[in-house]
Amino acid sequence: MIKDRYDVVIIGAGPAGSVAGRFAAEKGASVLIMERDREAGIPVRCAEGVSVNGIKPFIEFDKKWVAATIDAACLHSPDGEKAFMYNNGKGLVLERRIFDTELCHLAVNAGAELLMKANATGLEYTGGKISGVHFRHQGENKTIKCSLVIGADGVESRVGRWAGMKTALNLDDLDTCVQYTVSGYKGEQNVCHFYFGLDVSPGGYIWIFPKSKGVANIGIGISGHLAEVKGPKEYLDEFMDKEYPEVQTNYIVYGGVPTAWGLEKYIDDNIMLVGDAARQVNPMTGGGIVQAMIAARLAGQVAAAAVEKGDFSYSFLKQYKKDWDVKLGSIQKTMYSMKEKFMRMDDGRFNKLVQICQNIPREEFSLKRLFMESMKGDPKLMAELARAFVVSKINLKKN
Amino acid sequence: MRIITELCDICGTCVSVCPADAIIVEEFQVSIDNARCIECGKCRQVCPARAIEGDVK
Numbered sequence: 177m178i179k180d181r182y183d184v185v186i187i188g189a190g191p192a193g194s195v196a197g198r199f200a201a202e203k204g205a206s207v208l209i210m211e212r213d214r215e216a217g218i219p220v221r222c223a224e225g226v227s228v229n230g231i232k233p234f235i236e237f238d239k240k241w242v243a244a245t246i247d248a249a250c251l252h253s254p255d256g257e258k259a260f261m262y263n264n265g266k267g268l269v270l271e272r273r274i275f276d277t278e279l280c281h282l283a284v285n286a287g288a289e290l291l292m293k294a295n296a297t298g299l300e301y302t303g304g305k306i307s308g309v310h311f312r313h314q315g316e317n318k319t320i321k322c323s324l325v326i327g328a329d330g331v332e333s334r335v336g337r338w339a340g341m342k343t344a345l346n347l348d349d350l351d352t353c354v355q356y357t358v359s360g361y362k363g364e365q366n367v368c369h370f371y372f373g374l375d376v377s378p379g380g381y382i383w384i385f386p387k388s389k390g391v392a393n394i395g396i397g398i399s400g401h402l403a404e405v406k407g408p409k410e411y412l413d414e415f416m417d418k419e420y421p422e423v424q425t426n427y428i429v430y431g432g433v434p435t436a437w438g439l440e441k442y443i444d445d446n447i448m449l450v451g452d453a454a455r456q457v458n459p460m461t462g463g464g465i466v467q468a469m470i471a472a473r474l475a476g477q478v479a480a481a482a483v484e485k486g487d488f489s490y491s492f493l494k495q496y497k498k499d500w501d502v503k504l505g506s507i508q509k510t511m512y513s514m515k516e517k518f519m520r521m522d523d524g525r526f527n528k529l530v531q532i533c534q535n536i537p538r539e540e541f542s543l544k545r546l547f548m549e550s551m552k553g554d555p556k557l558m559a560e561l562a563r564a565f566v567v568s569k570i571n572l573k574k575n
Numbered sequence: 576m577r578i579i580t581e582l583c584d585i586c587g588t589c590v591s592v593c594p595a596d597a598i599i600v601e602e603f604q605v606s607i608d609n610a611r612c613i614e615c616g617k618c619r620q621v622c623p624a625r626a627i628e629g630d631v632k
């Protein structure tokens with residue numbers, strides 16, 4: 177039975193919600209996590225790629241949520257050339273259905289409560305302050321009281337809107353995505369692939385992440401501002417017909433990835449946003465699982481401290497923003513400037529970058545080396561990226 | 576603007592770009608509140624399932 181009141185109510189049981197819940201509950205806060213769906217991590221709107229190092233601090237390694245180990249990434253240029261980047265087992269493809277459930281278990285073990293099939297519909301205000309969450313559960317409208325709301329409601333980010341935050345994304349800060357989970361895939365099981373090009377995937381890329389034998393996630397994300405005439409599914413279908421006509425699609429999901437640098441305002445009296453809801457995805461790669469967990473730990477810790485002190489004001493909660501800016505927030509802005517450049521790059525530039533990668537011997541491959549070689553191979557591009565980097569630093573200082 | 580329920584995957588992508596908070600998400604259905612909608616067409620443009628139809632102002 178759920179109680180009438182909690183210190184903290186978290187909306188959404190994705191990686192952001194369950195990690196925030198765990199770290200808040202661990203320090204003694206009473207926490208309820210509510211989730212609209214019947215099960216965390218379902219449907220899987222995700223390519224499921226992460227780095228081993230990224231998830232290590234949050235969960236003990238267990239092969240039951242690992243679908244594949246990745247040793248190399250193959251980049252495909254618009255002119256059909258390939259280049260390999262090696263990372264020797266440092267990449268993983270998850271079974272997110274199991275992974276997300278496992279993160280929920282960890283939250284529950286720390287003392288958080290879970291309420292599934294509960295759709296938050298609004299915030300309750302008392303004397304102008306947030307005092308609870310309205311939701312629909314088992315056909316009834318209900319309200320639960322709390323001192324702090326954490327919006328971990330993913331790309332939709334409606335919780336923030338209810339609190340007056342401007343979470344609506346510009347069209348060029350959203351990737352619109354389609355993914356097929358296929359069987360009959362004959363590619364290597366330890367290599368993922370990325371395809372670039374204006375005719376292939378404008379403003380984004382096509383990915384292939386192999387899972388178990390013969391199964392793979394093949395998906396596409398294109399920038400929202402380039403999706404008017406032709407949508408992501410049309411691009412992906414053309415690609416599949418050309419490159420992988422033999423595979424069978426078992427599962428189709430649609431989804432959106434926020435590729436903004438972050439949000440101006442994601443904390444206020446009695447409320448914080450975390451994960452996709454706070455636009456904490458890496459805008460360059462579209463990866464958001466690890467980012468969401470990192471932010472959620474910070475938010476959860478600040479939530480617990482707020483409960484201990486009985487202070488839920490913006491001036492107390494803003495510690496979360498300070499911590500995030502130190503940890504990743506500043507890198508986000510650099511990544512965002514780079515995304516802006518990459519999104520507008522022509523095919524010639526992509527061809528050149530892949531050529532540069534090709535010339536680095538396998539045993540000498542590192543991102544630093546790639547950067548050095550790129551400087552030599554395409555000084556103009558590198559100058560632009562460097563400028564983007566500097567500009568982002570200046571912007572950061574201003575904020 | 577109208578969401579074709581049979582095509583919609585309840586993925587929330589449209590919600591993330593709507594400038595008018597006009598999109599309602601229920602457990603099994605997403606719909607548009609035409610009283611709030613300003614017919615900007617952003618949702619229609621980004622919907623990956625092409626499940627939104629209607630004229631843009």
Ligand SMILES: Cc1cc2nc3c(=O)[nH]c(=O)nc-3n(C[C@H](O)[C@H](O)[C@H](O)COP(=O)(O)OP(=O)(O)OC[C@H]3O[C@@H](n4cnc5c(N)ncnc54)[C@H](O)[C@@H]3O)c2cc1C
Pocket residue numbers: 187188189190191192193210211212213216217221222223224225226294295296297328329330331332334353354355395430431432433450451452453457462463464465466468
């Ligand atoms: C096609 C695609 C591929 C991706 N591939 C990768 C990848 O390979 N690697 C990577 O790191 N990231 C990837 N991402 C991004 C990644 O999926 C997200 O960044 C990550 O899931 C964010 O976690 P979250 O907890 O913030 O949000 P989510 O995982 O989206 O969780 C939000 C939860 O909130 C619930 N919710 C929403 N509104 C309400 C409400 N009103 N009431 C109750 N519950 C609610 C939802 O049902 C959902 O369960 C991909 C995304 C997409 C769309």
Ligand code: SF4
Pocket residue numbers: 430578582583584585586587588589590605621622623624625626627
């Ligand atoms: S973007 Fe399209 S598929 Fe996704 S919820 Fe909106 S209408 Fe449905």
Ligand code: SF4
Pocket residue numbers: 576592593594595596597598607611612613614615616617618619
């Ligand atoms: S047309 Fe514009 S205002 Fe109307 S629902 Fe779509 S995004 Fe919102």
